[in-house]
Amino acid sequence: MNDLLNKNTHKNTWLVPVACLLAGGALTGISTNLAKYAVNIGLTPLAFLFWSITGAAIILLIVALIKQEIPPISARSIEYYVVAAFVSVAAANLLLFSAIPHVGAGFVALIICLPPLLTYLGALMLRMERFYxxxxxxxVAALLGAGVLAIHKLSAPESSVFWILVALCGPVLLAIGNIYRTLRWPDNASSSALAPGMLVAAALLLGLFSALSDFSVAIPLDAWLPLGLIAVQAWVFAGQFFLLFLLQKTGGPVLLSLLGAVGAVVGVPIAIFLQGERPPEGLFLGASLIAVGVILVTWGGVKMATIITKEE
Structure with a gap:
């Protein structure tokens, strides 16, 4: 009887991270397409990102207040907010959003699935993960799928090597963020408390960048569409980062890094059918390999957790 209860409990513990992976990945794919549409209606990447992050921070702060889980304020938590905000939010998203007008929302949605290899290697080197x-x-399958798509993109005659390289820097920062947030997670802090703290820090960093540069965060206030789009993106970011932290806590850094792979499955069809982008060359092979990668990593995580439970 106890064995049956333990098995059911074990299965249920994996329902939460897998659900967070699918929902958070879908929001990631939607976010990249909203960023392209924002440029089409006259919003700069920095302005769109700054005001969307600010709105998401306010939303999650309200949620934290309702749940009575205020972001902790200490030297450790402030360091966590600032570093995580810079690597995982401000720098990574600014690079990706800036590259979207030049390489397409579909391509950016696809390359966000590159962090798994970097995250997995880092986790192995730091002994955060067992080799399985x-x-x-x-x-490897997910990486090969992304590689197929990137090679086709680079070989296209109209491609911009500079912007492709800028876009590829985004996944590197996301992988670093996956490792950092796991290693430096403040003691006894909940995901509901840490997510708004990180977004507040990200908004401050983006605002500081605007003040110290020629890039403005000004937006048109005489039209409802830009403001409406920012409001939608704010809710998308709020859900995306709330699920990111919840998945970080329940699924680990490697499963977390597959958010991009799921985002690609959602984001590419939106870019093609709703935004009129041409399907990326090698889409079928690349997307198939990415899907296989998600399945294997998720299934492998369940199997590995079962082995660890038996050993204990």
């Missing part, structure tokens, strides 16, 4: 063949094969 199924998960390793899943990460």
């Amino acid at each position: 063949l199924i998960r390793a094969l899943g990460v």
Whole structure:
């Protein structure tokens, strides 16, 4: 009887991270397409990102107040907010959003699935993860899928190598953020408390960048569409980062890094069918490999957790 209860409990513990992975990934794919549409209606990447992050921070702060989980304020937590905000939010998203008008929302949605290999290697080097063949094969499959798409993009005659390289820097920062947030997670802090703290820090960093540069965060106030789009993106960011922290806590850094792979599955069709982008060359092979990677890493995580439970 106890064995049956333990098995059911174990299965239920994986429902939460997998649900967070699917929902958070979908929001990631939607976010990249909203960023392209924002440029089309005259919003700069910095202004769109700054006001959307600010709105998301306010939303999550209200949620934290309702749940009575105020972001902790200490030297450790402030360091966590600032570093995580810079790596995972401000720098990574600014690079990706700036590259979208030049390389397309579909391509950016696809390359966000690159962090798994970097995250997995980092987690292995830091002994945060055990080597498990199924998960390793899943990460390699997802990386190969992204590689197929990136090679086709680079070989296109109208491609901009500079902006492709700028876009590729985004996944590197996201992978670093995955590792950092796991290693430096403040003691006894909940995801509901940490997410708004990170977004507040990200908004401050973006505002500081605007003040110290020629890039403005000004937006047109005489039209409802830009303001409406920022409001939608704020809610998307709020859901995306809330689920990111929840997945970070329940699923670990490698499963977390697959948010981009799920985002690609959602974001690419939106870019093609709703924004009129041409399907990326090698889409079928690349997307198939990415899907296989998600399945293997998720399944491998369940199997590995089962082995660890038996050992204990």
